[in-house]
Amino acid sequence: MITRFAAAAALAVALSASTPALAEDVPPAAGSVVPDADPFYAAPPNLASYPNGQLVDHREVAVDLGTPVRAWQLSFRTNDSRDRAVLGATTVLVPTAPWTGPGARPVVSEQLPEDATGTRCAPSYTLVKNTAQSAEPVRQMLAKGWVVAVPDHEGPKSGFLTGPRTAHTILDGIRAAGRFEPAGIGPGAVWALDGYSGGGAATAWAAQLQPSYAPELAFAGAAIGGVPADLNELTARFDGSLFSGYNFGILVAYDREYPEAHLGDLFDEHGHAAIAAAGDACVNDLLANFALRRLSDHAQGTDPLQAHRLAQLLRENSLGATAPTMPVFNYHTTTDEIVPVGQADQLVAQWRAGGATIVTVRDPLGEHGLEAVHRAPDAQAFLADRLAASTTRTNG
Numbered sequence: 001m002i003t004r005f006a007a008a009a010a011l012a013v014a015l016s017a018s019t020p021a022l023a024e025d026v027p028p029a030a031g032s033v034v035p036d037a038d039p040f041y042a043a044p045p046n047l048a049s050y051p052n053g054q055l056v057d058h059r060e061v062a063v064d065l066g067t068p069v070r071a072w073q074l075s076f077r078t079n080d081s082r083d084r085a086v087l088g089a090t091t092v093l094v095p096t097a098p099w100t101g102p103g104a105r106p107v108v109s110e111q112l113p114e115d116a117t118g119t120r121c122a123p124s125y126t127l128v129k130n131t132a133q134s135a136e137p138v139r140q141m142l143a144k145g146w147v148v149a150v151p152d153h154e155g156p157k158s159g160f161l162t163g164p165r166t167a168h169t170i171l172d173g174i175r176a177a178g179r180f181e182p183a184g185i186g187p188g189a190v191w192a193l194d195g196y197s198g199g200g201a202a203t204a205w206a207a208q209l210q211p212s213y214a215p216e217l218a219f220a221g222a223a224i225g226g227v228p229a230d231l232n233e234l235t236a237r238f239d240g241s242l243f244s245g246y247n248f249g250i251l252v253a254y255d256r257e258y259p260e261a262h263l264g265d266l267f268d269e270h271g272h273a274a275i276a277a278a279g280d281a282c283v284n285d286l287l288a289n290f291a292l293r294r295l296s297d298h299a300q301g302t303d304p305l306q307a308h309r310l311a312q313l314l315r316e317n318s319l320g321a322t323a324p325t326m327p328v329f330n331y332h333t334t335t336d337e338i339v340p341v342g343q344a345d346q347l348v349a350q351w352r353a354g355g356a357t358i359v360t361v362r363d364p365l366g367e368h369g370l371e372a373v374h375r376a377p378d379a380q381a382f383l384a385d386r387l388a389a390s391t392t393r394t395n396g
Contacts, residue, residue, distance in 0.1 A: 031061040031128035035119035043087035050077035053175025090173035111195030118280035166202035193222035207324035221386035223379035245286030248387035271298030323354025332368030
């Protein structure tokens with residue numbers, strides 16, 4: 001005869017066998033862990049032996065942008081601004097519906113404006129979590145049936161406005177995507193580049209460095225808008241303004257990217273505390289927490305923006321030194337309250353002097369964020385036309 005206690009024990013065993021596992025026992029969905037805590041983003045010890053753009057790892061992830069897609073995160077070898085090997089990441093999204101348009105299915109690398117100092121703001125994470133800001137161009141391209149790659153162009157150290165690093169990551173991400181057979185892109189695909197604001201700067205850097213860094217890749221064109229180009233001028237404008245948080249983001253990024261510059265020596269203890277507080281922030285955090293601050297109020301003597309070591313780094317990361325060989329669509333509102341239109345005009349003049357072909361649009365009235373929405377259809381039409389022309393030349 002079974003005792004009361006034995007019966008209770010048997011019932012408990014039966015219930016435990018039929019009860020679903022507790023939530024904490026279920027592994028997190030792929031890509032839903034912040035990159036800093038996700039082993040997928042850990043570089044192998046021998047990364048420096050990998051060629052640029054070689055795949056390190058991949059995994060399929062779920063991304064919901066309104067169009068059924070298969071999505072993968074790829075990790076690969078790339079280089080920072082001093083050509084030191086680092087791990088890069090990109091998200092490749094391929095619509096599941098067959099391509100029914102003319103020519104080859106368009107393939108675009110879309111650089112979202114991260115403008116951040118923490119990997120929780122990286123596109124590979126925010127796309128999976130459905131928290132990505134300014135992802136509407138990706139949504140629109142996928143709805144057209146285009147393949148879209150979205151790189152974490154700031155890299156594992158969240159290198160906000162570090163130009164060469166972003167270019168390397170974008171171009172090596174394209175190399176990796178072309179070598180990833182399940183995406184069906186192929187290494188000989190003709191790509192386009194697109195980006196606005198901080199993503200526009202990253203796109204412009206990729207277009208500018210492509211002939212020297214990745215000459216084997218084929219590009220139909222690039223569309224850029226609201227581009228911060230001259231960082232010495234722009235940081236001086238931001239200082240003490242509503243947008244001074246951008247300067248703190250740049251300082252965090254440059255201190256990580258260029259440790260040999262010892263930028264921390266420029267600041268007193270209050271400056272060190274402020275930079276530490278800015279060290280894991282998305283763009284809205286930076287703007288809200290550091291508005292109206294002047295860097296000179298946190299300085300160890302000289303205004304940091306006047307210090308040679310920082311001024312030199314800002315010049316190195318400003319655009320315009322060389323011209324892209326791919327055609328460019330450049331748009332900007334003349335009343336941009338964050339990035340003055342003179343930044344775009346100066347960059348266009350420098351690039352044209354170097355032989356670049358550029359279509360420019362200047363809207364007489366507008367606001368920085370709304371300009372991206374207003375001109376996105378024209379930017380995508382430009383890329384579609386260039387891609388179609390490239391396909392015709394390739395097949396002709």
